[in-house]
Amino acid sequence: MSHTTTSGRAAGLLLLAALAAAPAGCSSKASAESAPEATAQPVRVETREVREQPMPRALALTGTLRGGRQTDLAANAAGRVLETFVERGAEVKRGDLLARLDVRAAALTAAEAQANAALARAQEETARRECARYGSLRDSGAISQAEYDRIADQCRSAPLSVAAASARARAAAQGVGDGQIRAPFDGVVTERFVEVGEYVRHDSRVVSLVSAGALRLSFTVPEASLAAVKPGGALTFTVPAYPGRSFSGEVRWIGAAVREATRDLVAEAEVQNPDHALRPGMFASIALATGEAPSPVVPRSAILPKEGRAHLFVVVDRRLEERVVQTGAEKGDAVAVVRGVRAGDKVVITPSEALRNGQAVE
Known part of the structure; x- marks a missing residue:
């Protein structure tokens, strides 16, 4: 009886020890898994505080690039x-x-027209001699005035025939050319x-x-915003092919009337394209400058383009926080941020591709 009790106590102690060891093992495993992140080395970054400054206000529009001169050339x-x-x-x-x-048929027509023109000139010369002869006969009384007038009418019509034949010859030659x-x-x-x-x-x-020089950026302005567009006005725009790159232009041509169906006005800006990066037909997101207003700004170098959107890193509680932001107008090296940061935030001014959201900062 005593032996059985002792064995039961020993088994119970072993069971309690096993149960106590199991949580300890799980906790140890979880700690091991989280150890790499906990022991990751903080990164060193250079930051700058977001400040507000007067920046150009802009009207958001869309447009399409066209060649400065563009045509579908017909054969003619x-x-x-x-x-x-x-x-x-x-x-x-x-x-x-x-x-x-192959203009061989046109060449034959041109040759025929030239021959007819030569014939008309020869007939004109004959008519001129006849007129001179009939004039002498009239003066001597050999013919009547009526007979002379009939020949004189032929003399007056001969130059007209020459002109018509010559015009037909030139037209035929143009067809060959x-x-x-x-x-x-x-x-x-x-x-x-x-x-x-x-x-x-x-x-x-x-x-x-299409011409290879300057391009035209065609866009429409809503009727309510017509006061914002003026000849010589500046605008900036982006195209999907070059995320993060901004281009500029100057408003040059403005439509004279608002379109009744769409209640907007068509305008065009001239865009220089020295490196031929822009192509006719590209879609453009436009910011048309309309004045200035205070806005949070960051250095251009702080913007990191990813998948067609603007990203930047903000330091919050000594950790990196990656944000998708909406940028606005640019002025020198400063870029206005419409949404995503505010004055006082600390942004990384030269982010690298290696930075990750949540990384600790020294």
């Missing part, structure tokens, strides 16, 4: 395409040959619409051509 002649000399993206100068048409399709201005070929062997008409598109 009829015929089969014999050769093409450009491809998409080719840079051309004014007068460069883009395509050549139009078979050589040339660039009307310096630019870049954005599209070629014809291939060798195709038959084109006068109104057939051959190439689409």
Whole structure:
């Protein structure tokens, strides 16, 4: 009986020891898992306090970039395409040959028109001699005034016939020349619409051509905001192809009337494009300057573009806090922040890609 009691007590003690050891093991495992984060080394960053300063106020608009000069070049002649000399993206100068048409039929028509013009000139010369001869006969009384007037009418109509025949000859020659399709201005070929062997008409598109210099930014202004747009006004804009990069332009052309259907006004800005980064057809998010107002600003270097949005890091309680912000107007190196930070926040002025949300700061 005593032996059984002693064995029971020993088993109970072992069970209690096992139960006590189990939580300790789990706690030890959790501590081990959290150890790397707890022991991570704090990062050293350079910060600057967000301050407010007068910044340009801006009206948010959208627009589309167009070439300064842009056209779908028509053939202006009829015929089969014999050769093409450009491809998409080719840079051309004014007068460069883009395509050549088969204009043999036009050449025959031109030759016929030139022959008719030569015949008309010969007939005019004959009529002039006849007029001189009939004038002498009239003066000597050999013919009547009525007979002379009949010949004189022919003399007066002969130069008109020459002029008409010469005009037809020039038109026919123009048709032959139009078979050589040339660039009307310096630019870049954005599209070629014809291939060798195709038959084109006068109104057939051959190439689409845009000038390679300054671009036009076309945008619309709501009727309620018309006072904000003036010739010479400054604007900045961004395009999805270059997140974090800002471009500038100057308002140059403003529509004369508000469109009744949409209650807005069409305006255009001139945009310089020295590095050819911008392309016609790009969509633009525009900030049209309308004045100045105090706004929180951060250095341009603090903005970190990610996936088409602006990010920055703020130090809060000695830890990094990554924020997505909405930026506004720019002035020198200062960028206005419309949403995401306020005056007094400490932002990292040169964030690196290695920084992470929640990291400790020295």
